Amino acid sequence: MKRLSIPAGLAVLVAALVMVFFLNSYYVYVLATVALVATVGVGLNVLLGLTGQISFGHVGFYAIGAYTVAILTSQAGWSFWPAWLAGALVATAAGLVLALPALRVKGPYLAMITIAFSFIVQHAIIEMDGLTGGQNGIMGIAAPVLGADWSIEQTVAVLALLTLAVSLLAYALLSRGTWGAAMRAVKDSETAAESVGLGPLVIKTVAFMVSAGLAGLAGGLFAPLAGFVTPDTFSFMQSILFVLVVIVGGAGSVIGPVIGAVILGVLPELLATLEAYRLLFFGGLLLVVLLVAPNGLIGLAKDLLAMVRRGDRPVRGAAPATAGAPSFSNRPRRGLSLSGLSMTFGGVRAVSDLSMTVPPAAVTSLIGPNGAGKTTVLNMVSGFYPPTGGHFSLGDRRLSAGRAFRIARHGVARTYQTSQLFDTLSVADNVALAGCRGRLGNLLGARRFLSTAVRQRAEALLAFCGYQGDLDVPASQLPHVDRRLVEIARALATDPDALLLDEPAAGLSREDTDRLAGLLRAIADAGVAVMVVEHDMELVMKVSDQVVVLDTGRLLAAGKPEQVRADPAVRRAYLGEDLDQARPVAERPPRTGPEWLGVNNLVAGYGAEPVLHGISLKVRQGEMVALLGANGAGKSTLMRTLAGLHPAQAGGVHLDGQALDKMPAEAIVRQGLVLVPEGRQVFPELSVQDNIRLGAFLCPGDREARLEEMFERFPRLRERRHQRAGLLSGGEQQMLAVARGLMSKPRVLLLDEPSLGLAPKIIDELFAALDQLRRENMTIVLVDQMAALALSLADRAYVIEGGRVMAEGSARDIAASPELADAYLGAG
Amino acid sequence: MLRISRVLVAAAFTALLAMLPWRAAVAAEPVKIGLITALSGQSALAGQAISRGVQLAIDEINANGGVLGGRELVLVRRDDESNPAKGVVAARELIHKEKVAVLFGGLDTPVALAIVPLANQAKMPFMDPWAAGTPITKNGADPNFVFRVSAMDELVDVAMVEYAQKNFGSEKFGLLMINNPWGESNHKGLVAALDAKGMKPAGSEKFDGDAIDVVPQLTRLRDAGADTIALVGNVGPSAQVVKSLRRMGWDVPIVSHWGPAGGRFTELAGPGAEKVHFVQTYSFFGDQSPVGKKVIAALTDKYDDINGPADITPAVGVANAYDAMHLTALAIDNAGSTDGEAIREGYFEIDTYPGLIKTYKDPFSKEQHDALGPQDYVWAQFIDNRIVPVGLQD
Amino acid sequence: MDTQLVSALISGLGMGSMYGLMALGFYITFAVSGTVNFAQGSSMMLGAVLCYTFAQTLGWPIWLAVPVALALCALYGVLVERLAVRPFVRRGSDAWLMSTVALGIVLDNVVMHTFGKEPRSLPSSLAVSPVEVGGLGLGVYPLQLIIPLVGLALAAALHLVARRTRWGSALLATSQNRDAARLMGIPISRAVAGAFALSTVLAGVAGMLIAPLANVNSDMGTLFGLKAFSVAILGGITSAWGVMIAGLLFGLAESLIIMSLGSGYTHIITFGLVIVALALRPNGLFGRAEVKKV
Incomplete structure (x- = not known):
């Protein structure tokens, strides 16, 4: 499939380029428009498909690109080419500016901010009439010249098709490379992304800028194609059309936006003869298309293919079951020390004045009844909650609380009570991405993510953690036990000094818990400072070098397992007196009801x-x-x-x-x-x-x-x-x-x-x-x-x-x- | 289950596609007239009026044996959704794919302006029966293929100022413009018209098409000492101005562009609607010429929703388009072919045509692409639900 | 200045309470099902158009026209849910955002072709003769004073219905915990359909109330619906009262901006304020910050 798609794409491109010179100008114009809309769609796909963000504001970026070209060529006397570049850059910058407020919010809130942006752009254009010509817009836009006897439509169509081809290629590279994986990771779980050192804000901002830049690039070509720009051309409805292009085609697939653009570009033309009824039928057909393919036509095609191919999927790439040496360096590692750490939620002290150490090459268990504040401690040390008092350090280095991904990059890795994997990434991708520790390299690169060395290391880590399943299966399909193991492997891939585990044994069978105990021991033996929050006392007693007991946020006791077990205060507070003595089971006459x-x-x-x-x-x-x-x-x-x-x-x-x-x-x-x-x-x-x-x-x-x-x-x-x-x-x-x-x-x-x-x-x-x-x-x-x-x-x-x-x-x-x-x- | 429902939906989709009225290839060789106008959205009513005017004329022409010695005229319409980009695509389709002989279009000035360069470049006669933007016909192209049978903003604005001075003794004009391209264009025109008389507007305000309360803008105009309001807005928003004036208790003369004629102004504005005096190119009320009577009869006959002059809204759309189509047919006959350049020359060769709005004498020349001028403007007001030339009700 | 201010406040409150009513519609469906009818403006238009058709064209008495129109609005709400929301939610697709827009386009155009392209005005004795307020030399249509009262009364009634009635609390329960609501025997799919019906009715009420002041035509709701959506978001779409208050604030801001700066900058400033407000309070002005669960 993949190998076929590049020659096939080239063939389509060449065919389209040839068509430019043989069709009449109307079809050429429609072709160019479709290519431009598809380019915006590809950009939007970076947002929708990779990072899972929505934007109803892309018409704003499109307008910015178009108006930049129009203003610079008609008023400043620039030629087309530098003006085009400037348009794309201005749109990219606008993307950055919009990303600042937009990425603080999610879901419908984000949709609203982008809608507001598109309205502001449109009305700003109207009000700045000295520059933009106000309601009546700008005409007399300089057009690019490629061939002496090419018409404007032909020139722009060729440029639009080439731009589309380049953006598709860039999207494909981005999508398979390190950044693409990071974007998907952020989409799947921002929390987990942070804990492997990925900064979600930076990643989403980059996605926003790339997306805005492509819209600007397309807009810059639209201006000479249309020959004019007016505010009405860039209405909110156009933004909806852009989103539709991605959704109808299929978000997240390379070719989806192109298919969407072809359908949404050609359908209205086919319906043109309906005159006044065109919009009515357009709305109706749109509804039908969406109902037939709710996840896009590409999604529909995949479903149909899967239906045909069901059953003969080859099983491949199982991790070798060798529990070899840990594939992270045996360097000396630093331990964690917490000093006077406190956390208050709305007046309630969840953790007060906690001081403790988590030494390297040892397992430290943090135990205590429910509500004792154990997970809060983990969340502070991994940077998710800023403590209201005290501080903590890794070795000699004081870690500033706040951004979790920074702390992860310093060498504190963690797992979660309910495993947080990147569900749309494969098992191997989960681990390989974490190996980057937040350093992603260039935007379209893949070396840090796909190279053989990286893959071998990921495989070795998975094997070390005892994962024996398929490496290429999406994480969402893993059974519970495997999710735990992959999550631990992913945490280890960041080569951490300290590893924090939140209830790793929850939901595991006795047998699996025993294996987990072995794994924890092995990780500690490799020099890592392991800190476990756990309810399973058997596991705690078996695996710990040190046990720290919390009760209502305070340190109750700390020491070797046997010391803690013998501590009367601990027994009273945590284990409860009467849990040791079994309750009597009364003999009852059997019930004889129906x-x-x-x-x-x-x-x-x-x-x-x-x-x-x-x-x-x-x-x-x-x-x-x-x-x-x-x-x-x-x-x-x-x-x-x-x-x-x-x-x-x-x-x-x-x-x-x-x-x-x-x-x-x-x-x-x-x-x-x-x-x-x-x-x-x-x-x-x-x-x-x-x-x-x-x-x-x-x-x-x-x-x-x-x-x-x-x-x-x-x-x-x-x-x-x-x-x-x-x-x-x-x-x-x-x-x-x-x-x-x-x-x-x-x-x-x-x-x-x-x-x-x-x-x-x-x-x-x-x-x-x-x-x-x-x-x-x-x-x-x-x-x-x-x-x-x-x-x-x-x-x-x-x-x-x-x-x-x-x-x-x-x-x-x-x-x-x-x-x-x-x-x-x-x-x- | 899922599979079945998808198949069903797919089948419905195919059925829908099959139901589309795919235009069958035409056997005879009719002459195609293209029309690009808003057929949906806010301006749809005006688009319908233009369509009816053109269609009525075409029906008459075809009944009399068509053009070029027996070829029928056929109207091909496209919806521009008031969006210049859509208008341009439609224009390309009609020119290059449908190969129309003459292109009618341009309800909204920006749409018309966007089509103008295309028409001139493709040597396609472009007839504008509505959009009043000055640069549409004065576009600087040579040869210029754009013609108009409608008012021109620049001239309307001068007429508005003169009418107010003459009838209300106005000295301080408060400009109240709808916030759209039409309003913006007239704002420029009015400022220029006042400037020519050595005057400045007392105040200048914009208001939105969906505004329900125009009191703030009107209050500022009143505070600025305006003694007359020059209004440019579509029928709905213009009605809101009357309603707000009523709330303020401000009895001020209003001269207006033709917006109020676009609907049932009295119903929308309530008491006080008659105070708005607006420009028209034609009124179906009052004494009608034989052509006027014929047109009203034909419209009443052809369209179920027309029972009398009150239902012919906006009247200017019907009247302009009707005359424009007849003039175009004459031009085609003069040209003797459907060649664009020949038809352009054909327009210049028209000498006399007794039309609906007036009897045209040499309506077009190389220098004059507008068939109507200020002398053709009629001032009207709403009395109940009828548009009546001012002074006629007395 | 005082006159202007009073006038701006009155019309701001009126518009604001209409935004609020429509935004409450967004809130209700979002709370119960996590989805909204993105083309809610069309629902508003439907209410106004139906009311006009029954009361004016067919000459029904208003006490008959209004309930029948609202019943049809409710039916349309159920249709939206069945046709444009449920099929997508069931398959885990977000395309309902788009399909509701598509359905809105269909409705707008069907109305345009049946109701007519001409804007009409729903006559009401409450919107013909202005009454003087406070000797400021400014008249106000009685309807303008009634609209905010009706808006707030409806919001309060809604609150009571939600708290006091069996189906009301069933909707609340569904919005708070779907699974637990099912365990109470609450039929979720009916609750969601009910939420959409209710939300469309609220939009329809807004349309009817505003019809005598504004003009009735097929695209009267488009921009209004978008503004109402921004109000819903601004209020924090999870808080009913927040949504209503945000509606009033939005309406007031809009009319105060028109009063002081003219209408050209209204959209720039109001939508700019929306962005700033959301940047400062990412869950809306009154939405509860969701605790970051790790």
Whole structure:
């Protein structure tokens, strides 16, 4: 494909150039216009396709280019060529000026700024009539001369086609090179881009300038082609047309804007005979084209090709599975030291006066209960939050907080709680780009990104991190574990002195966590100062050289793992007294109610890889069933699938004999299967009582009476009934979520991780309320991390691992079974 | 599912394309008359009036055996969306692809100005039935292929000043111009017309086409001591001026370009509309010549939405275009061919033609490409929903 | 000067509250679905044109013409969502921005060919005889005083509906957490369609209110819609009251600029102010700064 496209493009170019001399002047004019619009489209594609920014202001740059040429040739007596260059430069400069405010904002805000820009340009032209001729514009624009007997249209058409060809080539080079990758990276995740040393602002500004410059270049050619410039020519509608050119063609593809320009340039001409009905049909056809190809015609073509080729995609380029030596230099590295670091959010001290060191060649774990301020520390040290007090340094060098990408370039790399990869880049590209450490080289170059040495290093790093998958697959398609590994490899690619990892084990199976422990050890052994924020105590105890405990933002203890473990203050604050002593699991008579909820061979997943491989469950009426398993076992996916938030690929769900599968979520709620989702998900801006009332959306009958009932059940909520739910504590939010769920008159209540992130005392209170529900014969399916706690309430339990049911039985039997220990608690 | 719906949409797309009225190749050899005007957007009504005037004349000519001894005239219209760039593309298409014999066009002055160089270069007779910008016909080209049957801003502006002086004894003019090319062109013209009389405007203001409140601009003019308002604006905005004056309680004479004639001015402006005196090239109200009666009858007959003179809006568009088309047919016959240069000469050879606006005598010469002059302007005002020559209602 | 100032304030508030109403329409659909009808000006025009057609051309009494016109506006809103928004959102495409523009072009031109190309004026007894205010020698049409009141009353009513009614709070809930709203049994697709209907109705109301003052024709809404969009953005598209206040500020700024500098610079300055305001407050004047989640 790629190799074919250059000769094919050349052939089209030559054909178009020949046509210039054989068609009548009308067609030549249309051809030139299409080429100019396509050139603007290519420029806009740098924004839309590569950096994901939108601009409805490109007519402004186009006008600036055109007017610069018109003014300089008609009034200052310049010849065309220097005036053309000046037009492009002035437009580029305007791009820079607009980028300053524009890039502080996103999405619709950015659209608005660019719209405002195009209006300002148009009206400024009208008002500056001494220079611009005001409303009536400028005529008498000098035209370029190439061939003695060429007409103006022919000359401009040739220039426009050559300009288009050069811009396409430049776009292609930019897109495959280092800068193009950096632009895509910024589009995918600015945060992650900063943490590999890329400055998003600079990259986006460059994109804006390139884009504006191309629009100016095209505008400069438009002036002599039309022979005049007037403000009306550069109306807002023209800007919309430019964006359409990119969208209809397909953003992000090299040839997309050309196809879009051909369609949008030729369609109105074909419709010209419709006279007064032209715009009507144009609007209608546009709608049809967009409906047929919502991601552009190139996108449509790709979809169709993929449909044809599905199944025979060759698997290639798997990383060699050699866990060889780390491919980063074994140079001496510096450690981090934090001194008196503090952070205040709106009056709340998240971190106070924290001093600690992260020595090189060692693993330092930062632990503490939820809300202790651990991630805040990471965010300060990696430069995302400017600390409100104190400072930190790498070795002897004091790092100034503020811009994260500077800190990354100094040698502090990090990973995120939810992996932030550059999703549209391939695995290898993710790592290779990070290897540049923010130094991207020249705009169209690719050496720092594509050279063999860079690629080999990326492969070696991936292999070192234990990644064994395809190197060329887009990161978005990776399974969870691989995302973690690639993210760590990417962080290492910057050759950091210090590596910060935020909950690297979250969502990993025991086995994967063990491998992760090995990897962390190996990284530290290579001399890196490793700092880990982690909840998995087993991992922390196993891998750490030093453990630092935070509680409500203060340093509670620091030392070797065993010292910290023995510290009574730590045990009290963090581990909680009664988590050590297992709760008694009561023997209960088996429930004998009718079978109520049945799940049969349920398969579901994200993308190609299923997460659930045929899960079957049976729940009797009035029964409380616990679903147990490690993070990532598929429990939450199961809950979401049951509730209809996630589509099932196969299998069935029945409630009291009624099939629920394929129903949308709102219909499932109506049937009485109600999910209290993970993470509470209250409506933060609504009051507590309005939240509860919403639970009665489908059955508003005796709503107020039931609201009172909920306040009886959860007295804490009554005190807060008028408060905004977003201001409640985690425990209160959880109670609110349960109350809201109960308002839907559930026949089966699904509870997903109700205890997550709650203090032990609150957990007790919550579980007392659940126990009460159980005694009232509510049918409940409970997913909870705290296996012992869940088992103490449940009648029966299922153990799930890797999307399959590994064991089932009475709560007592399961509590004693080895499968539970293996799947859930790990080997320890 | 997805695939099916895409196929369906694609099929609908093809069907739509098939439905387009692709013009079939014409068997006979008619003479094509091109018309480029706004057929959509704000100026669409004026574009429609021009179209109707031209079409009516063409119908008459064809009924009488066409031109060049039996060749039919055919009108080919294009929408310029009031955008000069679109107008130029359309002009190229009509000249090079459709190969029209004469190009009509130019509703908005900038569009007309953009087409002028193209027409002169392609030796294509270009007839302007509306746009009043002075440099359209005085474009400096030799030979000049541009002709006009319409008012000319420069002359209208002089006429406005003279009319106000004579009828209202005006000494201090407040200029109120719409913020578009037309307004800008007349601003220059009025300043020049006043200058020629040794006067300066008391004040000069712009207002926007979508303005709802013109009180600030009017207040400044009043504070500057203006005793007359010279108004240039399309019908809607002109109506807003009357409404704002009513709010201010300021009873001031208004002389205006022909904007108010572009619609139902009384309906839009409310009480006080009759105070605006505006220039016209023709009025379908009052006593009509035989040609006038014939045209009104034909229009009422042909178009469902025309039931009387009040529905012929803007009247100048219909009248100018009607006469321009008849003059053009004479020029073609004089030329004896559809050759551009010959038709240009043909215009000069017209001696007498009894038209709608007047009886033309030697309307065009090498020096004079405008068929109408200040002596042809009629001053009119709105009485109820009728445009009536001033003084006629008494 | 005082007279001018009062006049500028009155017309600024009037225009501003209309911008605000239309901007509220943007806010509602954006909050519930993350999308807007980019051609909202056409919806406004539709309201005015339908009201004119029913009340004037067909001679219906106004109490019948207005609700029927608004009902048709709501229907058009649903059509926009079905035809130009949903197909794209479902496939993860941003092309709804463009498709709503395309649909707007279609509507404008259909109206031009059916309603006519001539600007018309919706007669209203409230916009014929000016009443004197405060002895300043300046009259004001009663409608000009009523418009800001109606605008603010509608915004307040909307607020109450959102807080007090079942469907109102369902819309709020959907805007705050889509998944959780589905778990309450709220049919999201109907909520989104409802939001588009409501937003189009608001634009239609603005069109009707302004019709007796302005002129009714097929492109009366184009620029108005764009200004309303800038108002929505300026207010911070996530804050209902912010949007309304931004509308009033925008209207006032516009009329004060015309008053002091003339109309030539209005667009340059108002749009320049929009850029400056957004550069200083990237989430709009009243939008809440989103916490940078890392």
